[in-house]
Amino acid sequence: MYYVDVDELTIDAWQKLVPSLAGARVIILDFRGYVSPASLDAISHIATHEVNSPIWQTPRVPRFGGEKYATGHWSLRPQAPRFTAKILALIDSAP
DSSP: EEEGGGGGHHHHHHHHHHHHOOOOEEEEEEOOOSSOOHHHHHHHOSSSSSEEEEOEEEEEEETTTTTTEEOOOOOEEEEEEOOSSSSEOOOOOOO
């Protein structure tokens, strides 16, 4: 059983952990906190299909070129190794 606080991990530390997690039977992923590169990478190892974020729009102040909003989103594709362990994800609401 592994407990991983992905909010506290650098992407390098996370990637060193991935081979150990690939053979785990149970993984507790603590996603509480702000989204980090490690948390997004973790999702790609448990996803079975492409995952897309909602589209968000950020107001531009002052407006440039007539654009009122900057639009963005992210997509994640499944990545090997796929974790086959039982996964418990801890989440909270944004502050």
